[in-house]
Amino acid sequence: MRVYGYARVSTQEQAEEFDALNQQIARLKAAGATEVLIDIESGRSDARKQFNELLKLVQQNQVDEVIITRIDRLGRSVITIHKAIDIFVKQNVNLRVLDAPVDPNSPFGWFSINQMSGLAEFESRLLSQRVKQGNEYFRQQLKYCVPPFGYAKDENHRLTPNRNIHEKSGKTYFELAKIIIDLTLELRSLQDVCNYIYTEYEVVFTVAGLRDWVKNLVLQGHTAYFVKKKKGINREPIINFHTHEALITPATVEAIQAKLSANRKYRSSATSTRGDYPLAGLIRCTHCQGSMYRNFSRHKTRTEYMRCVNYNKLGKYHCENSKCTRLRQIISKTIAELCENAPKLIEYLESQSETTQVVSTQEIEKLSNELSVLRALRSSNPDIIQAIAKIEATINSRSIPVKMIERDTFENAQRKIAIASQATFWESLDDSELRVTLAEFVEKVEVDSEGAVTPSFKLPLTLSSMRP
Template identity: 85%
Template sequence: MKVYGYARVSTQEQAEEFDALNQQVARLKAAGATEVLIDIESGRNDERKQYNELLKLVQQNQVDEIIITRVDRLGRSVITIHKAIDVFVKHNVNLRILDAPVDPNSPFGWFSINQMSGLAEFESRLLSQRIRHGNNYFRQQLKYCVPPFGYAKDENQRLTPNNNIHPQSGKSYFELAKIIIDLTLSMRSLKDVCDYIYTEYEIVFSIAGLRDWVKNPALQGHTAYFFRKKKGVNREPIINFNTHEALITAATVEAIQRKLSENKKYRSSATSTRGDYPLAGLIKCAHCSGSMYRNFSRHKTKVEYIRCVNYNKPGKYHCENSKCTRLREIIAQTIATLCENAPHLIEHLETQSTTMQVVNTKDIDKFTNELSVLRGLRSSNPDIMEAIAKIEATINTLSTPTRIVDRDAFENAKRKIAIASQATFWESLDDSELRSALAEFVEKVEVDSSGIITPTFKLPLTLSSMRP
C-alpha cells in the first residue's frame, strides 16, 4: 500500500526556529506514511513543487492513501483544496486528516471539508489584510528596511548618514560612499571599482550590486518603495522626495548612467551570452563548483569559450580558475567520452532497472481488516489468539517486497544509449537538438584550470549517475 504524507509550512523561520515542519513529518510517519513530501511555501501558491508532484503521482495511480495533519496544509484557498480532493476522489485515493478525520466521499464529510477550507481561506485573507495595513503604516512613517551602503537607520527607522567609522580606513561609511561614487565616475568600469575598493578598504561589492546601488533613489535623498521591477508584479513606485541627506545629485546619476552605456561598446558581445547552446547550465568549475558562462572572443571569428563565473569576483568569492576553454572542445570531448563509455552505462542500467515493490496490497488490506476485527474482540480465547498469530504471519509474508523489472523502460533506455554510442548520430544534430540530447545523458561537465574536462553521465530518465 503506497501511503504518502504531505507537510507544509509557509516560511523557513517556521521550519527552523519553531520546528513546525519536523512536528508534522513526525506525526505523518507515525500515522503510517512511507514517504513525506515537503513544501516551504505559502498555501496560496498553487505552483508548489512537491504539492504538484503529489497530484502527479495520484494521477499516475501511484498513491493509495494521503495523510495530512490539517486540511489547510493542502492550501489556503477553497478552490485549490476542492480541486485537490476531486483528484483524490477520482483516482480512489483515501485522504486521512489527522486533526479532523472525515470521509470526503460522504455528504457530511464534503460539508465538513468545505467548512474547514473556507476557514483556512478566511484566516489567510485576514492575515493578508493585517500585513497590508502594517506595511502601509510602515511606508507612511517613511521607515526603511535595509539601508544602502553609506546609510544607517535612526531611532524611528528612517534613513540617516552612517557616521560610524570604518576600521580599515578611519573614514565614516558615508564618506566612503562618496569616494565610491567618485571612483565610479573616474574609473573605466564597475569591475575596476569593485577591485579597487576591495583591495584598498576590504569592502565587497559585486558588479551587479554596485550598479543597483548607484541607481537607488535613497542615495539622492528620497525614500522610495517598489522602485525595483519584479517579474509578474506591476505596481507603481512610491517615492517620498527629500526625506534625508543626499549622497549624490540627479545630475551625477545621469552622468554615471551615460558612462555605463558608453562602456557597453567595450564588451565582447552587445547581446547576452546566456541561453540556448549545448551543455548550457551543465558546465561547472572543478575548483569552486560554480557555474561557467559562455562568452565570445573579440576576433571576427567569434569563437565561443567557457569561463568560471566566480573568477572576476573579489575577495573570498574569487575563484582561481582563469582558464578559458573552447565550448566546442568541451562538447566534442563529452560526446567522445559518452560514446566510449556507452557499454558501461548499459551495465549500470541493468542494475538500476529493477525495483522492490509489495504486489499483494489487496490481500494485505483484506487480512488487515480481519486482524482489526479479531483484535477488537479483546478475547483471550486460545483459538482467536492463534488465528491472530496466523494472520499476522500471513501479512508479514505478503508484505515482503518482490523484485519488479520495468522491461519497457529498460528497453527504451537501452535503445537510447545504443543510439548515443554512435558518433554519426551526434554529427547529424543541430545545436538545439544537441542541447536536448546531451541534457538527457549528461549530469554535469567539470572543467579545471588546466583545461581537463571531466563529464559525469546519468541514465536516461533516471537520477542515477556514473562517472567514467
C-alpha cells in the same frame, strides 16, 4: 491498505524552529499512514509538488485512504480544498481528518468541510490583509528595510547617513560612499572601481551590485518603494522626495548616467555571439575549475583569447590564473590530442560494450524525489532518519542492471571516432560545424596558468543510444 498522510507547513522556520512538521508527521504515522508526503509551502499555492503528487496517486487508484491533521493542510482556498475532496470522493478514497473527523460523503460532513475550508480561507485572507496594512503603515512612516552602503537606520527605522567608522580607512561609511562615487566618475570602468575599493578599503562590490547602487534613489535623498519591477507584480513606484541627506547631487546623477551609457557599448548586446564559437562552455581553468570567457584583442586582427572568469572576482573567489590563451591554440591542441588518442577511445569503447550500468526506472525516480524531500528537512527525528535509510535501501535493491551499448551503436560510435582521428576531417569544417562536432567528443578542456591545454574526451554516444 494503501494509506497516505499529507503534511504541510508554510515556511522553513515552522519546520525547523517550531518542529511543527515533525509533529504532523509523527501524528500521521501514529494514525496509520504508511507513507507521508510533505510540502513546505503556502496553502494558497496550487503548485505544491507533493500535494499534486498525492492527487495524481489518488486518480491512479494507488491510494485507499488519506490522513491529514487539519482540513487547512490541504489548502487555504475553498476551491482548492473542494477540488481535492471531489477527487477523493470520485475515487472512493477515505479522507480522515484527525482534529475534526468528518465524512465527506454525508450531507453533514459536506457542510462541516465547507465551514472549515471557508474558515481556513478567511484566516488566510485576514492575515494577508494585516500584513498589507502593516506594510502600508511602514511605508507611510518612511521606514526602510535594508539601507544601501553609506546609509543606516535611525531609531525610527528611517534612513540616515552612516557615521560609523570604517576600520580599514578610518573614514565614516558615508564618506567612503562619496569616495566610491568619485571613483565611479574617474576610473575607466566599474570593474576598475570594484578592484580599487577592494584593494584599498576591503569593500566588496560586484559590477552589477555597484551599477545598481549608484542608481539607487536613496543616494539622491529619496525614500522609494516598488522601484524594481517583480514578475507578476505591476505596481507604480512610490517615491518620497528629500527625506534624508543626499549623497549625490542632480549634476552627479547625470554624469553617472552618461558614464554608464558610454560603458554600455563594451558590454554584451541582445545580438551577442559570445557563446557561438568552438568549445564554448567546455573550457575550464585548471586551478579553480571555473569557466573561461572569450575576449578579443584590441589590435585590428581581433585575436580571440580565453581567460578565467574568476580572475576578475574579489575575495575568496579570486583565481590567480591571469593567463590569456589564444582560442585557436586551444582548439588545435584539442584536435591534435583527439587524433592521437582515437585508438584508446575505441579500446575503451570495446570494454564498455561488455559492461553494465544501472538505469533508473520510473518507480526509482519517484523514490528519489521522496528521498530529496526528506533530506531537505534536515531533521533529527528518528522516524525520518529511518525512512531515509529505508528508501535508500529500496532504491539500491530495485536498480536494474542492463547492457550499456548495443552492437549497432558500438559500430556507429567506432566509425565516428575513426573519422575524427583524421586531421583532414577537422580542416574541412567551418566554426559552426566545428563547435557541434567537438561538443560530441569533448567533455571539457582545462587550461592552466602556463597555457597548457589538457582535454578530456567522451564517447560519441547520446543518452538514448546508451539504453537497450
